[in-house]
Amino acid sequence: MAGINKQKIVESVPQRGFFGHPKGLFTLFFTEFWERFSYYGMRAILAFYMYYEVSEGGLGLDEGLALSIMSIYGALVYMSGVIGGWFADRLIGTSRAIFYGGVLIMLGHIALAIPGSLSMFFVSMVLIVLGTGLLKPNVSSVVGDLYAEEDNRRDSGFSIFYMGINLGALISPLITGALAEESFHLGFGAAAVGMFLGLLMFVLTKKKNLGIAGTYVPNPLTKAEKSKYLRIIGLVVIIIGIFLAILIPNGLFTIDTFINLVGVFGIVIPTIYFVTMYRSPKTTAVERSRLIAYIPLFIAAAMFWAIQEQGSTILALYADKRTNLEFAGFTISPAWFQSLNPLFIIIFAPVFAWMWIKLGKYQPSIPKKFSFGLLFAGLSFLVILIPGYFVGSDALVSPLWLVLSYFVVVLGELCLSPVGLSATTKLAPAAFSAQTMSVWFLASAAAQAVNAQLVKFYSPESETMYFGVIGGIAIILSIILFTISPFIQKLMKGVK
Helix, strand or coil: CCCCCHHHHHHHCCCCCECCECCHHHHHHHHHHHHHHHHHHHHHHHHHHHHCCHHHCCCCCCHHHHHHHHHHHHHHHHHCHHHHHHHHHHHHHHHHHHHHHHHHHHHHHHHHHCCCCHHHHHHHHHHHHHHHHHHHHHHHHHHHHCCCCCCCCHHHHHHHHHHHHHHHHHHHHHHHHHHHCCCHHHHHHHHHHHHHHHHHHHHHHHHHHHCCCCCCCCCCCCHHHHHHHHHHHHHHHHHHHHHHHHHCCCCCCCHHHHHHHHHHHHHHHHHHHHHHHHHCCCCCHHHHHHHHHHHHHHHHHHHHHHHHHHHHCHHHHHHHHCECCEECCEECCHHHHHHHHHHHHHHHHHHHHHHHHHHHHHCCCHHHHHHHHHHHHHHHHHHHHHHHHHHCCCCCECHHHHHHHHHHHHHHHHHHHHHHHHHHHHHCCHHHHHHHHHHHHHHHHHHHHHHHHHHHHCCCCCHHHHHHHHHHHHHHHHHHHHHHHHHHHHHCCCCC
16 A cells, blocks of 8 residues: 555545546446346245245255344355455455455355255355455445545445345345246346446446556565465365265255354354454454444444344245235235335435535534434334234235334334444544444444344244244343443544
């Protein structure tokens, strides 16, 4: 990063050209739009593909196992951001990480589009996990590079960027859900096309719109470090290969074992990251204080995503098995409910972006916004337990209950998610900018690693207790976070 600092990066980017924001936001907006189109289109039908019978075009897995795998898939997608952030910060820079990640994601969706077996599913899983880890955190990190630290447009810019994410997420379940009625593999093929278009958009516009943002390596490895890490990686691969060669044939390493192992990693990895960044000599005293302030925000985010991410697991199953899909003369695909979350975000994201700008210095602090997000997440689960409580576990419920639940959690998401992205870029130590963004996504990884265990406790008979306990815990945590928010704000050392 010699000779390059944040101010030079900002100066290299055209600062007007996309709704009053830097021109580079256009490139990143549409790159992420197509990447999220591919990911959420695949995710909308993936659980159904796993637990539908082979005669229906699925893999025929047990429902509980399918939902656990779905959660672990999500955990690994976000956990791999650690790898992507490290590669960007220390080896290849964010721009190349975005491109290589997009290529892997596209290949993963192509693998799913080819009619095959469970083995082909796991091949696609590995490709998409690694690709998303390279692309996802680094796109968001470059968004932060477009703005000077004191630029008041930052939160608004992240809200606009977040709307791009949700445009892709809105359209894709409608398309893949409809195609899946004919064949799941047609739906997965549409996801592959979406990622190709995202790559095309990025390559054609990055030079003109992004300046030098993403082209540098902020904390490059020395020659000695490269040799050291190459030896470590090689040794780890060999050890893992030997263990798997012994354990798998003897039935000692199963899917359940893997799910439990990822659950442990979901907690351990972010802990290691916080300790490593805090103790690094490259982290200043002010940055250490900001990292301490970031910890309760991380915990709050993990609790929030533990609820929100069940839209593709428990609520997907709820839509498929517990909801009356005949409404107003139309037959609803259960995959279409997953378009509700992005639909509401698209409608209300501009309202929240305008509101933060309008309030200016009077807007709630970052910790208070997080507490509001948790509160709405908890309420969304209390909403969805109501119909089952009154009609029982055997009757189908009105789809409007799902609509209301998705709406309430979106209010929380708009308080927490774009604000969290922005806060991460502000609180990140300079030497760990991309990796700190990876830590933000580890909140989702931790949440889904926990969800892989939680979904095992769900059934129509236990749903009132299931939704009530999880929703109640979220509300209690929101009250605690709101209470201690002045202390957290003090630790942020001027970040607002």
